[in-house]
Amino acid sequence: MPTKNANLGVALDVSLDAVTSRLGDVPAILVEDAAAASADFLLCALITRLSPAEDGRERRLGGEGAGSPVWWTGAVHRAETAAEANLLAGIAADFDAVHYLAGGHLAAFLAPALLGRRDLSVAEALRLQAVATEFAVRVGQVIKDRARANGFHVTPLVGGLSMVYALALADGHDPDRVKWCLRLFLSTFRSDYGLLGSDGRLYQMTQAMRQAYAAVAEGGAHARPDLPSARAWWRPLAALGIPLDSPDGPSDRSAGPSDRWISSDRFTDLKPMPCCAYFFSALAVVAGLRGRLDTGAVRRLEVRVPRYVFAAHRPAADGFWLAPFDLDHNIAICWLLRRNSWTPLPELTRDEVRRMRELVHVHVVSDDLPVTAVAVTEDGTEVTATESADTPRPVDGTDRRHAALWQKHDTVRRRLGPDWSAPRTDEGAERLLRDLLAGSAADVRGLTAGLPLLNGALQ
Incomplete structure (x- = not known):
């Protein structure tokens, strides 16, 4: 590029x-x-x-x-x-x-x-x-x-x-x-x-x-x-x-x-904007791992991310650590603050972030592997967290991706009544999409305003 x-x-x-x-x-x-x-x-x-x-x-x-x-x-x-x-x-x-x-x-x-x-x-x-x-x-x-x-x-x-x-x-x-x-x-x-x-x-x-x-x-x-x-x-x-x-x-x-x-x-x-969501999900794994430890003192922090996550990584220029897509520095900030959201102006000094950044090692793995974070503590103990184990759960306790999507679907279902189909949320977004497409075929009425014929449209 x-x-x-x-x-x-x-x-x-x-x-x-x-x-x-x-x-x-x-x-x-x-x-x-x-x-x-x-x-x-x-x-x-x-x-x-x-x-x-x-x-x-x-x-x-x-x-x-x-x-x-x-x-x-x-x-x-x-x-x-x-x-x-x-x-x-x-x-x-x-x-x-x-x-x-x-x-x-x-x-x-x-x-x-x-x-x-x-x-x-x-x-x-x-x-x-x-x-x-x-x-x-x-x-x-x-x-x-x-x-x-x-x-x-x-x-x-x-x-x-x-x-x-x-x-x-x-x-x-x-x-x-x-x-x-x-x-x-x-x-x-x-x-x-x-x-x-x-x-x-x-x-x-x-x-x-x-x-x-x-x-x-x-x-x-x-x-x-x-x-x-x-x-x-x-x-x-x-x-x-x-x-x-x-x-x-x-x-x-x-x-x-x-x-x-x-x-x-x-x-x-x-x-690449699609990668940004995955970028932040990787930080959530790091923050989740930090929350399980009593102390943030570690020998090193190994983070393995798929290629499509790492595609969003942009190293900060001239050591400036507030760049929004510098994965190394953002991991360091997550670890120090014990969370994956922050206003990073007054809370940390550059020296703190720099020292933690030196302990962070990011490795790129294949697309079919989850984000994995491994902290090696001062006594040599390894503590591991993976994306599947640390994905935030909805308030109802179920483990499902795209919680906002299912909440929207539940809202639609309540408005339409019991006749509206309700796919199982554990069957994934593709099943919901297929049900929506199938349902729309039976429910369409009339026509919308059409477009002109395309023949010669560019002329």
Whole structure:
């Protein structure tokens, strides 16, 4: 990946070149979190459908007067039509904390685009969603770090690129054609930076969704792309220093091993947002281990983290230990404060953190292993904690991931009454997502406003 002084255009171009036509082995935890984000998104869309009756009671799902269904199945709607409706609905209802495990608002783009395709199983769609999320947040962080763009304006660009990436992969395009579709979207992307607030944000995200479908349709439609038109489309990016590579031949850069999970292809100085949630879950393991010990005096602290957790690690520059994604220093702070949340200004001195930091040793392990922390005390005793054993439990005492998602589902169930299905919470987010998709097919009424035909939309 580019150095910190790299031109924005070069940084973005290298990110686009990291695409692959094969998914490889996607870590199961990321697939589960993609399912959780999609279920959270669909629950948000469902909530916006529920309008109170005149007597104050909630109307039944899909019942008389429930309003236009912003609840997509792919059975009644064209994907791009329903995707826009659900995008608006999900954002209007706001997203829960669980949503950010899979990359912020990316699930708003990816869930409608992938989960209704008849040629994709739910499992394959979720793997695609995880891969596209990983790719898109890298690109997004290039943009945010280099251009310091407002997050409202980064989201539609990143979301649109993630959609293009996922749709092009789902269509079976080879890496060069995928890159062509991505560059086609990027070269035609429009964003009015004067549109602030939620209305402008919704407009931009809707436009990005339309352009993503159009870019894949246009970019995959021709045996040989129209290079003169492509060069004309590409002028704004050429000014940024991004070269236009022909998709007809091999790229000048290697896309990396196509059978490997993208986060392991190379180190990057970006901050991949999906990894941030896992980053903080690793700190929770350390804080949990510290809470089990009477004293914080240790010979050393060994912490083993999967690659997708370590991807968020950014060493602090010049020894400055307040960098938010320096894993070593954050582990040291966790240990000293005996907790994984803090306002780190007055509580610790730099010398305290530096001394503890020297005892911390972080090791990167494979994606299928949990976070593990091992403290070696002064007498040589080893005390171990793992992520599975130290994951915070909900107040009802059950051991389940994505507690916020299940709380939202319970809220919906209470509003809809006993007829609403209640999947077992120990069966995972994917089961909940499948039940939501199956239930929506029977409950949709009417049609939402459609999008124009995509033929020639980019012209």
